[in-house]
Amino acid sequence: MPGRLQRKAIDSLAGGDLADFKVGVDNVIFSVDTEQNRLLVLLVMRHDDPFLGYWSLPGTLVRHGESLEDAAYRVLSEKIRVENLYLEQLYTFGGPNRDPREAENSFGVRYLSVSHFALVRFAEAELIADGVSGIAWYPLSQVPTLAFDHNSILDYGYQRLRNKLEYSPIAFEVLPQTFTLGDLYQLYGTVLGPDFADYSNFRARLLKLGFLRDTGQKTSRGAGRPASLYCFDADAFEPCKDKPMVFI
Missing domain, CATH: 3.90.79.10 (Nucleoside Triphosphate Pyrophosphohydrolase)
Structure with missing residues (x-):
């Protein structure tokens, strides 16, 4: 039947x-x-x-x-x-x-x-x-x-x-080659809304993943303290690209 x-x-x-x-x-x-x-x-x-x-x-x-x-x-x-x-x-x-x-x-x-x-x-x-x-x-x-x-x-x-944005490194497709963590946070906030995450927690999570490399360079914007410039390390990400992950 x-x-x-x-x-x-x-x-x-x-x-x-x-x-x-x-x-x-x-x-x-x-x-x-x-x-x-x-x-x-x-x-x-x-x-x-x-x-x-x-x-x-x-x-x-x-x-x-x-x-x-x-x-x-x-x-x-x-x-x-x-x-x-x-x-x-x-x-x-x-x-x-x-x-x-x-x-x-x-x-x-x-x-x-x-x-x-x-x-x-x-x-x-x-x-x-x-x-x-x-x-x-x-x-x-x-x-x-x-x-x-x-x-x-x-x-x-x-x-x-x-x-x-939540489970892949797609954000780095639209950022410049080097960027500050503030730039990255601003990008996420623009897409997800300003209340998607606290900056301190966002910063700690992204750095813990191990895919952001500090270039050793800094940039000055306005009167604030110079910010470190980072880049996305594609080689470091490669072994993990097929694993379930949470970026934020």
Whole structure:
């Protein structure tokens, strides 16, 4: 006898034809403006229907012979120039009617979005206009209503970013090569909120992990005492990269 899930699948197949799909990628591209303590996301203005005139996440349909990752990098290269980039696949959004074009065609075509999550260094990122207006960094707190279901994709990406900060060294992807512990604390606070941890406890935990190396150099900012400059020691982290960890 078929189980409950099997019966549900059989009933579903019996109730209609198999769907035909078009596959796209949408990129949630984050950066952190450390000077103004702002978490930013890259948005582009749509110049075609559907959602003409709406802001959206940078995206594209996947071409013949192109992998999902290649499509994600392609749309990134069309919108932004940056040397240091962290990119990973985020989630697949494929609910019915997520794209108005589904109701407009008579072929039953569904539109899937395989979203990707990217993090870039703000100071190094150069936006590419290429004669097309409407590309900008938006503070996360000021993002408008986006095209399609891109607000939901953005929310999912933001949660992934928060989680990655807690168990991975992703923060060092957007910091300069050398930084103070205050810079690092400020970055975490910008993404997670100002009350995520006490500075003393944060400092002690990060140094105990053994992945931050004191460069022996100091920097002076304002009238305060010079602060030590650190760098992330990738070699020290390598033996532990596959172990469960908590960074904060």
